[in-house]
Amino acid sequence: MAETKVTPWEVSGKVDYDKLTKQFGTKIINDDLRRRLARLASEQNILLERGVYFSHRDLDLILADHESKKGFFLYTGRGPSGPMHIGHLLPMVFTKWLQDRFGVNLYVQITDDEKFLLNRERELADVDKIANDNILDIAALGFDPNKTFIFKDTQYMRNMYPIALRVARQINLSQVRATFGFESSTNVGMAFFPAIEIIPTMFEKKRCLIPAAIDQDPFWRLQRDIAEGLGFHKAAQIHGKFLPPLTGAEGKMSASQPETAIYLSDDPKTVRNKIMKYAFSGGQESIELHRKLGGNINVDVSYAWLRDFFEQDPKKLKKIGQDYTSGKMLTGELKGILVDKVNSFLEQHRANREKAKEHVDSFMHGGALAQRMWKTVHN
Amino acid sequence: MAETKVTPWEVSGKVDYDKLTKQFGTKIINDDLRRRLARLASEQNILLERGVYFSHRDLDLILADHESKKGFFLYTGRGPSGPMHIGHLLPMVFTKWLQDRFGVNLYVQITDDEKFLLNRERELADVDKIANDNILDIAALGFDPNKTFIFKDTQYMRNMYPIALRVARQINLSQVRATFGFESSTNVGMAFFPAIEIIPTMFEKKRCLIPAAIDQDPFWRLQRDIAEGLGFHKAAQIHGKFLPPLTGAEGKMSASQPETAIYLSDDPKTVRNKIMKYAFSGGQESIELHRKLGGNINVDVSYAWLRDFFEQDPKKLKKIGQDYTSGKMLTGELKGILVDKVNSFLEQHRANREKAKEHVDSFMHGGALAQRMWKTVHN
Known part of the structure; x- marks a missing residue:
């Protein structure tokens, strides 16, 4: 390490x-x-x-x-x-x-x-x-x-x-x-x-x-x-x-390693590919083993993302955790849940981003606080 | 030293x-x-x-x-x-x-x-x-x-x-x-x-x-x-x-030692007092010795000030140097020449300074170059 x-x-x-x-x-x-x-x-x-x-x-x-x-x-x-x-x-x-x-x-x-x-x-x-x-x-x-x-x-x-x-x-x-x-x-x-x-x-x-x-x-x-x-x-x-x-629990997402991160501009297909290909899995090596031993949510990055941000409903998160740990849910299914969550979040974000083009000026110049700040010299 | x-x-x-x-x-x-x-x-x-x-x-x-x-x-x-x-x-x-x-x-x-x-x-x-x-x-x-x-x-x-x-x-x-x-x-x-x-x-x-x-x-x-x-x-x-x-040839005029410098705001009396009292002299210890041995313009600060700035006329400067070196001119006389030169310079400067209050804005904002500069972001 x-x-x-x-x-x-x-x-x-x-x-x-x-x-x-x-x-x-x-x-x-x-x-x-x-x-x-x-x-x-x-x-x-x-x-x-x-x-x-x-x-x-x-x-x-x-x-x-x-x-x-x-x-x-x-x-x-x-x-x-x-x-x-x-x-x-x-x-x-x-x-x-x-x-x-x-x-x-x-x-x-x-x-x-x-x-x-x-x-x-x-x-x-x-x-x-x-x-x-x-x-x-x-x-x-x-x-x-x-x-x-x-x-x-x-x-x-x-x-x-x-x-x-x-x-x-x-x-x-x-x-x-x-x-x-x-x-x-x-x-x-x-x-x-x-x-x-x-x-x-x-x-x-x-x-x-x-x-x-x-x-x-x-x-x-x-x-x-x-x-x-x-x-x-x-x-x-x-x-x-x-x-x-x-890619795993070490470090943080890095711009120089695109496979470690989901960018806000990543399209649905890219999101799916990255998560399916790179998201570090707590699953077993084969379906048979997974069904028998279950997955490890303590190292699984897809689960971590759902827990930390994307699955807001505690009941649903709990169920996902149980099903994955028991082996009922396979890694592909877990990743699929995350893919859908991330893509729906990004779709909404991109719509908001388009709208933001019209009102971003209020944060930078036109809004009440921004106007006051441009008139203030800090000393 | x-x-x-x-x-x-x-x-x-x-x-x-x-x-x-x-x-x-x-x-x-x-x-x-x-x-x-x-x-x-x-x-x-x-x-x-x-x-x-x-x-x-x-x-x-x-x-x-x-x-x-x-x-x-x-x-x-x-x-x-x-x-x-x-x-x-x-x-x-x-x-x-x-x-x-x-x-x-x-x-x-x-x-x-x-x-x-x-x-x-x-x-x-x-x-x-x-x-x-x-x-x-x-x-x-x-x-x-x-x-x-x-x-x-x-x-x-x-x-x-x-x-x-x-x-x-x-x-x-x-x-x-x-x-x-x-x-x-x-x-x-x-x-x-x-x-x-x-x-x-x-x-x-x-x-x-x-x-x-x-x-x-x-x-x-x-x-x-x-x-x-x-x-x-x-x-x-x-x-x-x-x-x-x-006070002498070492260092430079210092704000923390007012006797070392003539300030642009010093009034005629202060200028006279400072030069008479503090200006390091190349003269001899007594008038008799000075008449006999002459002064040393290589260490005399009053002479240095005349040479470096205040006596613009090369002929007059040469004569001052000769008279002081020969002992014909006493330290008090040399200092007196400098006092008059400095005071007349400062009198003119202060008049110019008063007038500058009216046109200083052209240097800072209103003049052609100043106006152009305030419109320029340097990168």
Whole structure:
């Protein structure tokens, strides 16, 4: 097994989430907190109930701020390195649920600067094309047009540079080396970039909640070191696990290995082929053996995808799990269920994406929050 | 004698300019080049004739570009760390002469970001106040309102961020450590800043000539490493010596030691007191000895100031030198000549500064070049 590595720019090996929470110093979301969140949201969310969003910092304080009417705001982001796959969409779907249930402002940072800096082969125009494409996928989820601001760093830096300087002045080279593993060969743009990713946590004086995959945590540790000194709250987080790559439980879906991921643009036939061909199976080697021994849902990726996101109905999921474990359901059947679920999700997503072309401007410029943000210089 | 140190942020000890040119790899401006520049400018300039501007890179190529009608542009800057003294004004005066004689565009970068990042005690508002004050002193020199753009980094970053990313991606942490002596405790804003100071050399596709004191040279060495790879010319420089501090030949005038400098805001009485009290003298201990042995113009700071800038007439300067060396002129008389020269210069400067309040906007927003720049996003 490959060595496990979890940084904002690389996830490889088998991710041990319990170990990560200890290493990063985050807290597991316990039953009490999960119930309290569901009560205040007046709704359960399967990403929480099934442990995809499993860890946090200060989520209890966020809920207290909500209860006391102080309120809070949401911040998440996307690094436009290529077309989005289903794993990229999960934090956005979860964020959308939080915005719906709590009626709060949401900031979505598109780190086009970061993705340009990371790869010397990329042109700004290429990154911009990807960014615009990603923004449509995000806009398709239907956030509140007057409470959501989606921005590209290269464009919004005009309003952020003063506060970027304030943040950057508090972070030294020793810290970014220790936190992100930066080396002598790291370019000075990347050394500066952590300041940029931290800024949106300071867009409001309220407490900020960040739903994101746990690999982004180093940025928030740094934020929590410096925020109060600059007159802002330490950012709260709710950390997600990665939807496993089709090919197995290690690492995360990767743009450089198309067989590991289902892209939002994959057509029904491609989805079927990828899942049938690549989805790592917990089934037995032959039908006879499978009928006799049953499948292993602990390693089966199709089952994991149904559990983590695609089968919202707990009764149906339970039945699938039982049937597969008992050998009643064959791998082909299990995969078939996932194929249908994914294709129906993507069909709906693509319809929403088409519609989003008409209203994406409200998130970026025209909506109430976007208009206010373009008039604000942050310092 | 203190150890000599010349970096963009610290100049101490006795500066050995010959050694610096070797260390930095620049060329001494020889007689041929000086005469060629004067011929093309149709005028001599005492800062050149008397060796204050003494070193260069690619000045010959700049002149060739002028002769072949390709043209060139000028770039210089100011770090707004405090009120400006006479030493700060010299590069600006020289730059103004170059613009007048060659009719070229000039960009003046006010590095308010740098000065904020350098000092954790400073607020952005404080730096901004200083910046605006400095800009008036610069505007007072009367640059061409339609060919000059003066900008603060904090404001103009909105148009520079894309190219800042392109530049930053080419510079790694190892290079800024080697070039600027950055350490683990250096903040990530300062690590990024060299990219910002390099950007204006890429404002046009023509060759850029930078008149500046030689302490800024590390930025240009870095620029010359990366410019051609980004599709721009290596920047040309013309390097100035420091006007010596009143107190002697070591280091440069320092804001933290007011007795070392004459500020542009010093009133006539203050100027007289400072020069009489602090200007390091090459005179003898008593009038009798002085009449007998004469003064030493090689160490006398009043004489150096007259030579470097304030006595434009070569005949008068020669006579002063002879009379002082022979003992005919006493230290008090020499200082008196300088006091009158400085006060008359400052009186004119302050009148120009008042007038500049009315036309400073043309450099920053309203002039032809400024208007074009605010419409340009550099990438």
